[in-house]
Amino acid sequence: MLRADQVLADAASLDAYAHDDAEWAPFEPPLAVVLAEREEDVSAVVRLAAASGLRVVPRGAGTGLSGGANAMARSIVLSLERMTRILEVNAAERYAEVEAGVINDTLREAVAEQGLWYPPDPASYRISTIGGNVATNAGGICCVKYGVTRDYVLGLRVVLADGDVVSLGRRTAKGVTGYDLTALMVGSEGTLGIVTEVTLRLLPLGGREDRAIVGSFGSLTAAGVAVAEITAAGIVPSALEIIDRTCIEAVDAWQGLGLPHGADTMLLARVDEVGAAGDELAASVARIMTEAGAMSVEQAADAADADRLFLARRLAYPALERLGPVLTEDICVPRGRVPEMLARIQATAAANDVVIANIAHAGDGNLHPLIIAPEGDDDAKARAKLAFDRIVDDCRELGGTVTGEHGVGLLKVPGARAELGDRVIELHRAIKHALDPLGILNPGKAYPA
C-alpha cells in the first residue's frame, strides 16, 4: 500500500518531476508523482492507471537528455529513485542484482569492494540510476572497448502493462531460452514494461592499467585523422574522446586548468593493457598523434595523472552549461566520417548563428554537439532547434544513426521516423500493442507512434 508521503501532488513537486534534463522537449505537468519503494508499488500504480485510463511515465534520476521521462497529459510520474537496494553481489558468478533506483556509481563502488567492475560509465554516472541506464541503453566513455549497458544486462524484473511482474533473462554466463526479451526491454524507455530489478554481468576489477595520452591539434580534421589511424593500427583504446576549442575555453575560463590555448581540438586517449604491452600501445598512440600533426602530446605518468588529463573532458559539459541552456545532440556516424561530420556541424553553427561546442566519443563515431542559446533569447532558441534538425539530417546522409546512446525520447522522434521507415515503425507499433494494448506505458516515446 502506498503511504501518503509516497504520493506527491503539490505544485512544486509536479513542476520538479515534469521533465528530465531535456527541457527543450515538450512536457506537461503530471497529475501526480508516486515515489515507489517496492515492486508492489509499481504494480499498484500501473494497475490503477490501466483502470483509470491514465498514463504512467517511469523515471529514474531524471538525467535523461531526450525527454524520455517528460510528463504528458493525464500522466502519473512513477519515480523509482527510492528503490536503491543492492540485492546481491556475487563475486564467484560475477553478477550483481540491484533495484532500478541504484545510482550507477554506487553500484560501481559496491562491486569494487568485491574485486569486480561494472564498466558502463555515462557522463551522468554519479547521479543517474541503473534503471534509467537500462531504459535508455546508456553508453559512456569506456564503450569503445567495453560496450554499452545492454552488453551487461543478464536479466530483469519487469512490471508489465497489466501490473503483472515477470523475470526475464538469467544469471548464468550464457543462455538462449526463448526470445531475448531482456534485450527488447533494454532501451525501450519504459514503453513495454517498467524495470524494477536488474541483474548485471560484471568483469574482474584487476588486470588493467590505465595510461592516458592527450594530444592538442590545430584542427578538428587533424584530430580526426589521428582517430582513423589509431583504429587502422588495430588499437582498441579504452577511451578515445574529442573536445573542441569551445569546450577547452569554457573549461579554462571556469577552472583555469592551463589548457593549451592555441589548440583547436584535444584528442584524449586511454589504453588499459598491462605492463610492457600497455607501454607499447601508449607509445604507439602518442606516435600516431604526432604523425597526424599534433602540436603537443602529453602522456600521463600514473593513474592520478591520467585522471588529471581527462579532467577537461569530465568538466566540459558543466562548464558549457554555465554559458546558457544547452540542447544536447547525440548522433553516431561511421568512425571514418567523424571529421566530415564535425566540419558540417561547424558549418551549421555558422549558418544558424549559434554556438555549438563538440564533445565526441570519437572512437565510436558518437558525437555530442552541444548547442548553446543565451538564457531568455527565444530567437536563439529557435535557431538552435533548426541547427539540431540540420545535424540530424547530416548524420543520416553520412550513414549515421540519429541517437547513439541517449535514446529517442521525444527529441529524436522525427529523426527516428526518417531512419526507421514505415515498415519498421509498424513492427514497433505491433510489438508495443502486443505488450501494452491500452497504450498506458510512457506513450509517444522511444519510436514514432
Next chain:
Amino acid sequence: MLRADQVLADAASLDAYAHDDAEWAPFEPPLAVVLAEREEDVSAVVRLAAASGLRVVPRGAGTGLSGGANAMARSIVLSLERMTRILEVNAAERYAEVEAGVINDTLREAVAEQGLWYPPDPASYRISTIGGNVATNAGGICCVKYGVTRDYVLGLRVVLADGDVVSLGRRTAKGVTGYDLTALMVGSEGTLGIVTEVTLRLLPLGGREDRAIVGSFGSLTAAGVAVAEITAAGIVPSALEIIDRTCIEAVDAWQGLGLPHGADTMLLARVDEVGAAGDELAASVARIMTEAGAMSVEQAADAADADRLFLARRLAYPALERLGPVLTEDICVPRGRVPEMLARIQATAAANDVVIANIAHAGDGNLHPLIIAPEGDDDAKARAKLAFDRIVDDCRELGGTVTGEHGVGLLKVPGARAELGDRVIELHRAIKHALDPLGILNPGKAYPA
C-alpha cells in the same frame, strides 16, 4: 523467379532436408525444398506459403542440435545455403556484411585477410552458416572471453511473415534508435522473420598471443575446483574447457594421441594477453591447476603447440559419434555449480544405464553431456531420453538455464516451458502473433507455443 533446379521434391531431397543434426527430435518430410539464391526468392516462398496456408522452415547448413530446422507437416524447407555472398568487409569501420548462407569459417578467413577477426566459434564453425548462427545465437569456445553471436550482430536484413523485407539495426559502433529488434531476431530460430543478410561487428585480428595450458585431473571435482579458482583469481581465459574420461578414451581409441590414460578429466585453458602479461597469466593458470591437484600440467610452447593440446577437445564430438547416435545436451549452470552438475550427470548415467560423455565450456558453466545409445537399440534410446529430461531438471534445480547456446528448437520445448513460466510464454505468444499473425514461420519452435 525460382528456376526449376531451385525447387526439390524428389524423395531423396525431402529426406535429406527433413531434419537438422537433432534427429532425435520429431520431424516430418516437407512438401518441397527451395534453395533460395536471393532475398527475392525468400520473399516469394514466404508469400506463397502465406497464401496457401503452408509453413516455412528456414535452414542454413542443417547443423543445429535442437531440431530448429526440422521439417513439419505442410511445410516448405527454405534453405539459404546458396546465399553465400560476402557483400562487404570494411576494415576502417570494422564490420562485414554477408548473406545468411556464408559459412562461419569462410567469413573468418575473409576478414582475416584484412586484419580483422570474427570471434564466435561454434564447434560447427567449419560447416555452419552465419544465418544459422544468428538464428540460434550460437556460442563456442571463445565466448568465455569474447561473447556469443548476438554480441557481434549490428544489423540484419529480414524477410517478414508477409514477404516484406526490412533492414534492422545499424552499421555504426553504437546506436539506440527504436526497439532492439535486431537482438529480438537473434536466437528467434526463424519464427519472427527470415534473416537474409547480417552485418557483423569485427575485432582487430592482432594484439593477441595464444597460450594453452592443459591439466589432467583425477576427478571432475578437482577440475571443477580449478575452474572456480581461476575465476576467483580474476582471470578471464580465452577458453576454459573440460573433457571427461569417456571423451579422452574415445579420442585416444580413434586417433591414438597418447592422451593421459589414467586421467579422469582434462581441463584445457587458453589465455591470449601479449608478452610478459600473457606469460604471467599462463603461469598463474598452471599454478592454480597444480594446487587444485592436477596430476600433470602441460603448457604449449607456441601457437601450433597450443592447437595440438586442444586437438583432443576438437576431436571429442566426432570421436563420440563413432560410438553410436549421440543425443546432445546443452545446459548452462552457474560456474560454481559445475562440479555438482557433473556429479549429478554421472549419477544420471548410472541410474539410467546409459553412456554419457561430457564436454563443457566450463568457464561459462555451459555443459554438453553427450548421451550415446548403440545404433538400433530402442530400449537404450528410451533410457537416453529419460536421462536427457533428468539432466534438464537438475540444471534448473541448480539455478541454470535449459539451453546455453544450441537453442530451444524442439528438444528443449518442455524445459523452456518450465523455465519461462506461463506469463513469459504469453509474452512470447503475443510477440509471435504481432509479427507472424498466420503462424507460418517455423511454428512450434523456439518457445512453448
